[in-house]
Amino acid sequence: MAVATAAAPTLGARTHSPRRRLLIIVAGAAAAALIWAVAVPATGGQLLVRFGSGAPQAVSLEFVLAGSLTAPLLGWALLAWLERRTSQARTVWTRIAALLLLVSFALPLAAGISTSTKLTLLLMHGVVGSVVIVGLRQS
Numbered sequence: 001m002a003v004a005t006a007a008a009p010t011l012g013a014r015t016h017s018p019r020r021r022l023l024i025i026v027a028g029a030a031a032a033a034l035i036w037a038v039a040v041p042a043t044g045g046q047l048l049v050r051f052g053s054g055a056p057q058a059v060s061l062e063f064v065l066a067g068s069l070t071a072p073l074l075g076w077a078l079l080a081w082l083e084r085r086t087s088q089a090r091t092v093w094t095r096i097a098a099l100l101l102l103v104s105f106a107l108p109l110a111a112g113i114s115t116s117t118k119l120t121l122l123l124m125h126g127v128v129g130s131v132v133i134v135g136l137r138q139s
Helices: 018-042 061-083 089-104 106-111 115-138
Strands: none
Touching: 018 061, 018 115, 061 089, 061 115, 089 106, 089 115, 106 115
């Protein structure tokens, strides 16, 4: 009687669910949108940022969604690339993602005009980063 055994996946094998990973990224963006929807009325109607000596700009919901989808999609692409090249992909990717999340905190601190804007943007960065890093690492 022959016994079938499953072969261990190779580095190049596709063993991760793209649908699950996409849902993780969408969840991060939804969390950012929810924070924005609560914070904008609470902070007087706008989150304002200023880059250099330029005029203040409002952080729109579209900008929040674009940012909270673009960076995680790039992160997913990096994770997928690493998975094809190393057996330590999750560890390497998690370290890179955590470092980039920490670096991303500089932007709200530098560009936010008010303390409430800075705190709101930091919260958005932290929540999206946490959802995506934990979610993609486990996917």
